[in-house]
Each structure stands twice: as structure tokens, then as C-alpha cells.
Amino acid sequence: MKSSYFTTLIQLLLLGAKNPIKLSTSDLAISIDKTQQTASMHLLFLEKNNMIARYKIDGDDVIQISASGLKYLLSVNQKIQSAFDDNSSTLVTGKVFSGLGEGAYYISLSGYKKQFISKLGYEPYPGTLNLKLSSNLHKQFIENLSNVDGIIIEGFTDKKRTYGNVICYPSIIDSNIQGSVILIERTHHDSSVVELISPTFLRKKLKLKDGDEVKVNISV
Structure with a gap:
């Protein structure tokens, strides 16, 4: 017609x-x-x-x-x-690379950890899995992801410094592992990088090494 x-x-x-x-x-x-x-x-x-x-x-x-x-x-x-x-979730693909180890420090901070447990329902493994996106379309999606409502882990101030908000987007990693893509308010990464948290040590669970490809289904 x-x-x-x-x-x-x-x-x-x-x-x-x-x-x-x-x-x-x-x-x-x-x-x-x-x-x-x-x-x-x-x-x-x-x-x-x-x-x-x-x-x-x-x-x-x-x-x-x-x-x-x-x-x-x-x-x-x-x-x-x-x-x-079908579009309520988006699949992105990236390659694993080693970060600077900052993820373990930030994820372990009490001000964040308590909120992760109460808002996500799990305590994340102390560290993030970093993925480098290869597709420009996926990069654009991550760039615009901050415009989509996510689960806000509020920033806080301790005796050392002030920490920014973290926005979490529940995700399924490698088809069957629970986790979240996180957008950190204060980060040196650009939209070509995705940081993942999970209650599981992802590198060990998925037997990952730098350069391995991982698929992430992000709920939006």
C-alpha cells in the first residue's frame, strides 16, 4: 500500500x-x-x-x-x-585492552561501592574491563549514551578529593554475563572506549587477553 x-x-x-x-x-x-x-x-x-x-x-x-x-x-x-x-538494547563490540588500573581503585571506594550494591543489586569486581570500539557507529552510540537515562551512582567528597557521578547502563556481556557499561563523569577516555563492571572477574571468566573481541548488549 x-x-x-x-x-x-x-x-x-x-x-x-x-x-x-x-x-x-x-x-x-x-x-x-x-x-x-x-x-x-x-x-x-x-x-x-x-x-x-x-x-x-x-x-x-x-x-x-x-x-x-x-x-x-x-x-x-x-x-x-x-x-x-528490539531497539531497547544495542549491541556494541570492542577489543580488550589494559587500562592504568584506576578502575580497581574507584570501584572499591566506599562512597561508590555502597551505591553499586543498593542500586545495581551486586558488588562489582574491583576493576573495569576496557574495550576499544572499532565501529564509528558504536562510538557515536556511546557518545550519545549520556543523553539516555541510566542508573546514577552519585559522586561524593572525602578527605582527599571530590568524585564525580557514574552512570550505569545494565548490560549483558558475551551473551550471558550480567554487568553494566559505566560512564564516568571525570575520565580521560573518549567515546571510543567502553568501561564495564560486573560481579564477575570478566578477564578470568571469559579467559580474555588484550586484543580479544567482546560483545556487549546495552539496555537503554
Whole structure:
């Protein structure tokens, strides 16, 4: 079905044509911002393809979306919903590399650790797994990830210094391991790097060495 006809069918649904409604071609033309001739052509097509039924009551034009039309609309709606559901997580791939060991220090800080346990439901292994992304598309996704609501681990101040917020995005690592991608407010990494935390020592569990590829499914 051409998009213009589909748009008209959607507009009929919005006008209440799931049930019989009185609607002239001139009124429909205004509603879809087309000429009356175009509106009439759209109705003719939809009627011919059994998407709508048209008849008159007391001289008024009456239109109702048919059972076939409603079934078609429901099918499209389900496909759209399915697409949204599928996109509720995003798969990124990166290669393992060794960091500077800062992850173990920060993850172990009491101010962070208590919040990890209460908000994520687990105590992370003291350290992060660093991945270098190879795809520009994945880099762009990570760059924009901060615009998506995540689980905020609030920053704090101790006798030494002030620590920034950490935003966590629950993830599945290598298809079956629970963890989170973390965005650290104060980090020297750019969007080409993903840092992961997990209750599991990921390097040991997955037998990883620098250069190995890891897939991460991030819930957003």
C-alpha cells in the first residue's frame, strides 16, 4: 500500500472510523490536507482493497474501517512495537585492552561501592574491563549514551578529593554475563572506549587477553 493511502487510513482511524462515522470527501480532504479529488481517490482505493466500507444513511456519507482494515492496522502497529522493543538494547563490540588500573581503585571506594550494591543489586569486581570500539557507529552510540537515562551512582567528597557521578547502563556481556557499561563523569577516555563492571572477574571468566573481541548488549 502506498504511504499516502496508508496515511489516509490512519487518519480515518484517528477520526473514529473504527466505528461508523459521517464524513464527506471534502471534510476528509481538509483533514489529510489534500484536494477533494485526491481524498475521493484514496477512499476509492481503500474501498476497492476492502480496507473500508462506505454507505449512506439519510443522505449522509458514512465510512467505517473494515475488519480487514483494522487487521492490517494492528499488524503494522505490532511490527512498529516490535521494532521499538528490539531497539531497547544495542549491541556494541570492542577489543580488550589494559587500562592504568584506576578502575580497581574507584570501584572499591566506599562512597561508590555502597551505591553499586543498593542500586545495581551486586558488588562489582574491583576493576573495569576496557574495550576499544572499532565501529564509528558504536562510538557515536556511546557518545550519545549520556543523553539516555541510566542508573546514577552519585559522586561524593572525602578527605582527599571530590568524585564525580557514574552512570550505569545494565548490560549483558558475551551473551550471558550480567554487568553494566559505566560512564564516568571525570575520565580521560573518549567515546571510543567502553568501561564495564560486573560481579564477575570478566578477564578470568571469559579467559580474555588484550586484543580479544567482546560483545556487549546495552539496555537503554
